[in-house]
Amino acid sequence: MTHNTIKEAIENVSRREFLVKSTAATGALAIGFQLPGVAVAANSADTAPEVTHWVVIQPDDTVVIRIARSELGQGSFTGLAQLVAEELQCDWSKVQPEYADVNMHIRRNRIFKSMSTGGSRSIRDSNEYIRKAGAAARQMLVSAAASQWGVPADECRAQDSVISHSSGKSTTYGKVAALAATLDIPTDVVLKSPSDWKIAGTSPARFDIPAKTNGSQMYASDVRLPGMLYASVVRSPVFGGTLKSYDESKVLGMRGVKRVVADADWVAVVADNWWRANKALLALPVEWEESENDNVSSDSIMKFLRTGIDATDVPVARKDGDVDAAFADAAKVIEAEYHSGFLNHATMEPQNAVALYADDRLEVWCGTQNGEATIASASETSGIPLENIIVHRMHAGGGFGRRGGHQDYTKQAVKIAMDMPGTPVRLQWSREEDMRQGRYRPVSLVKLRGALDENGNWTAWHVRQADQSIIVTVRPNMIKNGVDPINTRSFADNPYTVANFVDEYAMRNPHVPPGFCRAVAHTNNPFYRECFIDELAHAAGKDPYEFRRPFLQGTKDLPLLDAVARGIGWGKPAKEGVHRGIAVVDSYGSYTAAAVELSVEGGTVIDVHRVVIAIDSGHVVHPDAVKAQMEGGVIWGLSFIMNEEITIENGRVVQGNFTDYPVLKLVHTPKIEPIIMPSGGFWGGVGEPPIGAVIPAIGNALFQATGKRIRSMPLKNHGFSYKT
Amino acid sequence: MKSRLGKARLRVPKSAKRGELVEIRTMAEHPMESGFRYNNVGKLIPRHIATEFVCKYNGREVFRAALHPAVSTNPYFLFYLVAEQSGELVFSWADDRGGAVTEVRTISVT
Amino acid sequence: MPSVSRRRALHVLAAGACLLVVRPATATREALVTALRETFGQSLMARERVKLELPLLAESGNVVPVTVSVDSPMTEADHVSAIHLFAERNHLPQVVSVTLGPWNGKAEFKSRIRLAESQQVLAVAVMSDGSLFSDVADVEVTYSSCG
Numbered sequence A: 001m002t003h004n005t006i007k008e009a010i011e012n013v014s015r016r017e018f019l020v021k022s023t024a025a026t027g028a029l030a031i032g033f034q035l036p037g038v039a040v041a042a043n044s045a046d047t048a049p050e051v052t053h054w055v056v057i058q059p060d061d062t063v064v065i066r067i068a069r070s071e072l073g074q075g076s077f078t079g080l081a082q083l084v085a086e087e088l089q090c091d092w093s094k095v096q097p098e099y100a101d102v103n104m105h106i107r108r109n110r111i112f113k114s115m116s117t118g119g120s121r122s123i124r125d126s127n128e129y130i131r132k133a134g135a136a137a138r139q140m141l142v143s144a145a146a147s148q149w150g151v152p153a154d155e156c157r158a159q160d161s162v163i164s165h166s167s168g169k170s171t172t173y174g175k176v177a178a179l180a181a182t183l184d185i186p187t188d189v190v191l192k193s194p195s196d197w198k199i200a201g202t203s204p205a206r207f208d209i210p211a212k213t214n215g216s217q218m219y220a221s222d223v224r225l226p227g228m229l230y231a232s233v234v235r236s237p238v239f240g241g242t243l244k245s246y247d248e249s250k251v252l253g254m255r256g257v258k259r260v261v262a263d264a265d266w267v268a269v270v271a272d273n274w275w276r277a278n279k280a281l282l283a284l285p286v287e288w289e290e291s292e293n294d295n296v297s298s299d300s301i302m303k304f305l306r307t308g309i310d311a312t313d314v315p316v317a318r319k320d321g322d323v324d325a326a327f328a329d330a331a332k333v334i335e336a337e338y339h340s341g342f343l344n345h346a347t348m349e350p351q352n353a354v355a356l357y358a359d360d361r362l363e364v365w366c367g368t369q370n371g372e373a374t375i376a377s378a379s380e381t382s383g384i385p386l387e388n389i390i391v392h393r394m395h396a397g398g399g400f401g402r403r404g405g406h407q408d409y410t411k412q413a414v415k416i417a418m419d420m421p422g423t424p425v426r427l428q429w430s431r432e433e434d435m436r437q438g439r440y441r442p443v444s445l446v447k448l449r450g451a452l453d454e455n456g457n458w459t460a461w462h463v464r465q466a467d468q469s470i471i472v473t474v475r476p477n478m479i480k481n482g483v484d485p486i487n488t489r490s491f492a493d494n495p496y497t498v499a500n501f502v503d504e505y506a507m508r509n510p511h512v513p514p515g516f517c518r519a520v521a522h523t524n525n526p527f528y529r530e531c532f533i534d535e536l537a538h539a540a541g542k543d544p545y546e547f548r549r550p551f552l553q554g555t556k557d558l559p560l561l562d563a564v565a566r567g568i569g570w571g572k573p574a575k576e577g578v579h580r581g582i583a584v585v586d587s588y589g590s591y592t593a594a595a596v597e598l599s600v601e602g603g604t605v606i607d608v609h610r611v612v613i614a615i616d617s618g619h620v621v622h623p624d625a626v627k628a629q630m631e632g633g634v635i636w637g638l639s640f641i642m643n644e645e646i647t648i649e650n651g652r653v654v655q656g657n658f659t660d661y662p663v664l665k666l667v668h669t670p671k672i673e674p675i676i677m678p679s680g681g682f683w684g685g686v687g688e689p690p691i692g693a694v695i696p697a698i699g700n701a702l703f704q705a706t707g708k709r710i711r712s713m714p715l716k717n718h719g720f721s722y723k724t
Numbered sequence B: 001m002k003s004r005l006g007k008a009r010l011r012v013p014k015s016a017k018r019g020e021l022v023e024i025r026t027m028a029e030h031p032m033e034s035g036f037r038y039n040n041v042g043k044l045i046p047r048h049i050a051t052e053f054v055c056k057y058n059g060r061e062v063f064r065a066a067l068h069p070a071v072s073t074n075p076y077f078l079f080y081l082v083a084e085q086s087g088e089l090v091f092s093w094a095d096d097r098g099g100a101v102t103e104v105r106t107i108s109v110t
Numbered sequence C: 001m002p003s004v005s006r007r008r009a010l011h012v013l014a015a016g017a018c019l020l021v022v023r024p025a026t027a028t029r030e031a032l033v034t035a036l037r038e039t040f041g042q043s044l045m046a047r048e049r050v051k052l053e054l055p056l057l058a059e060s061g062n063v064v065p066v067t068v069s070v071d072s073p074m075t076e077a078d079h080v081s082a083i084h085l086f087a088e089r090n091h092l093p094q095v096v097s098v099t100l101g102p103w104n105g106k107a108e109f110k111s112r113i114r115l116a117e118s119q120q121v122l123a124v125a126v127m128s129d130g131s132l133f134s135d136v137a138d139v140e141v142t143y144s145s146c147g
Helices: A006-009 A076-088 A103-105 A122-151 A173-180 A208-216 A274-283 A300-309 A323-329 A373-383 A408-419 A431-436 A525-540 A543-553 A556-567 A622-641 A688-708 C027-040
Strands: A020-022 A029-031 A055-057 A064-068 A095-099 A156-159 A161-163 A171-172 A231-236 A243-246 A257-262 A266-269 A287-288 A316-320 A332-340 A352-358 A361-367 A391-394 A425-427 A444-452 A458-467 A500-507 A577-585 A591-601 A605-616 A671-676 B008-011 B021-028 B048-059 B058-066 B076-082 B085-094 B102-110 C048-053 C066-072 C082-087 C094-099 C110-112 C117-127 C132-141
Touching: A055 A122, A055 A173, A064 A076, A076 A095, A076 A122, A103 A373, A103 A391, A122 A156, A122 A161, A122 A173, A161 A173, A161 C110, A171 A173, A231 A408, A231 A431, A243 A257, A257 A274, A257 A408, A257 A622, A266 A274, A266 A408, A266 A622, A274 A425, A300 A444, A300 A458, A300 A500, A323 A444, A323 A458, A323 A500, A332 A525, A332 C027, A352 A408, A361 A373, A361 A408, A373 A391, A373 A408, A408 A425, A444 A525, A458 A525, A525 A543, A525 A688, A543 A556, A543 A577, A556 A577, A556 A591, A556 A605, A556 A671, A577 A688, A591 A688, A605 A622, A605 A688, A622 A671, A622 A688, B008 B085, B008 B102, B021 B048, B021 B085, B048 B076, B058 B076, C027 C082, C048 C094, C048 C117, C066 C082, C066 C117, C066 C132, C082 C110, C094 C110
Parallel strands: A064 A095, A231 A425, A361 A391, A458 A500, A605 A671
Antiparallel strands: A020 A029, A055 A064, A156 A161, A161 A171, A231 A266, A243 A287, A257 A266, A316 A500, A332 A444, A352 A361, A352 A425, A444 A458, A577 A591, A591 A605, B008 B021, B021 B076, B048 B058, B048 B085, B058 C094, B076 C110, B085 B102, C048 C066, C066 C110, C082 C094, C082 C117, C117 C132
């Protein structure tokens, strides 16, 4: 379904009203209208012609490929389908990806394995088993055709959905799928070598792009059901606080208001449209219990982090050589402190979910990064067993880590729906609620020391981190001896072969709830590391690119550093007023580097001209999608470093909207030059890696331009802005 | 250190027929601090858990649970008993700081 | 409405056959094997007669409802004397041990347990004649996803 104009799209809105009808077969409510990307009931029915549970082939040769992970704009919906189709050797023009149905997944004992979309893992974690499924399906189809013809399977060829035999017999996948579906799934399949790829490794039109550009893409925010009511919610603005009292009598008489629903730490108003619900919510008298967290501020949090820098006995994340001796012998010691605050995912689509509870069954619609997290949360909140819950996964209007493990909006929607059986409820957070109930990129304060010998060689460095752990609440058993292995990334796993190094980690957790925000620790640690290395180079009187090279010999990082240096023209004079910065970072299984050129006008207005960004992700499934992720990652990084900051006053978030939490504007986008250089032999992620590299490259170029070393983000706090 | 073992809550039938299978539900308030959680400066919070739950029926031990840190906060057990004679059901909990709680219920069996 | 009792295809074995969880050896796996040996003197036991019910998914893993029931007449001569629960990847493999007797009438109990991460849970029943039976179930903890 495509529309050539927005006008057409609007005129067709009535066609997009969703019809709810019961189906006798499943006994469950199911959408009777096709939503792009959402599992169609017919293809989810257990009787669909499945050739392995990953592939449904219809008689007309349509190849439905079931996708377990979520499409967040990163292109996985297409990329994962390419990998299956490659091994299946089907006609790509007939491929339709669909989300694997979560309820089916539960009933069949987690048959689609992980649905978790995060950590730049979708392709690297699942490629092997989905490719095997494609290969197995191809074998089954060939076996089916061969058995019908009475010929050996190895005399048959399968290509582009056609199976042929040397005798001239020929058939299509669609014609033999039903028979193939009855065969055992072979386990000994051989995967194709990436050098033989015909579909993977190319850039076919993505399935998600057209609808997203012409306004016809459906998100959970667009779901409308007959009899639906709308809810707006406010949760304790001071994190961890509880609801003390509210006076619903003040709003129940307001126009359209139906009900007020509350839980231990939130209260919601339900009305016949969202604006009325939200208006009433704003008018609702609400009191929250007081707590000591009411006094927390960004300043007090920084003081708290400082106790980590000043502490004497701090867990050691990594220790090489003898830093004390090296520092004692040093000709020069450089010391610096870096820090950055909280960041919000600020997804374009604020958190929301639709829930319908009826007859001991629950139906949920939401954009989610993990269909399993959604159904598990819905089950635990409602007490309804998993198999009685249907989750309709929609493409998310931005995930970035906000829509994975934290299913707070789902739980709230389910609670409200349980209060109103038979009525679909659409819970939509206001933008303010979304800004103030985030799961934020944690605060951090880092002290770095570096030692140079009399020749300006880097002999030692020492990092003391004081920061807020995410996994301490989410997965505490990953913490070993007080060290958070995620927050020490870029330091504990750094590639530089400097003989003497210590990384110490002092956990300091304020009450602000942390979460995994795209690139996680690589949104700050590489800035601290790569900018500090530049400080060492500067103190040594050496070129920052040349300074790094000896300590990256033999690493997979070095070719990336070299590639961006070449790309930016490092070593050749830059134009007048143009300054360069460089950085190299590996993360999420991939290796990246960035080199930028920028100018600064009037000492404060930054004009980024070029960003050369390189990645080695091992393999590349959809080159254009990788390029888009690199461009998007650069934009993400440019936004983080300049504009974005969540501050805390009186225990709560100050910011409320994009007016006080500005993100990068289109006009600020520089020329981005991606270099994709897969070296093969491993599978690295793509969604997050570019971010780690671009942020410090900007910081380093800024020093060259101004002579002032900036050691904290965002740059706007230092008076900078991007040139408009 | 002080025990945080709190009140017990029980669901026990008041009467039953001889030979009837009765369902017993029990819960005691206890944080069941596992010893594997970290405080806000990265130090482990000391373990404090309920370690034992015993039910006696007219003096005979009819259910015993040895609890480890993986039992959830406010330990809950549901189990069954064959109603034999009228008498007393005594429920006791103990924890690792010397905390002890006992609740008694009578059951009439006809 | 059927309860959620799952047997993964990999673990379905003929009655009386030995069970061993089909996972590569890890430090926690060894801790479990050691705990089984210390408790029972062995780490292999038949997967039958015991039904371990856990939800397929848990959100945070903090409060996971569990039901263990054992097929047994619960007579003086033939009853379940103990049921032990173990979690493969928790810090400590032991979860809870329950003592039973013919006076229970039904070899079944329910509780609520904590699972530190996605893992396999094992229930072992000790019969009055000393024989051992078991069941396993996998639970996926979803809160720790992402990152």
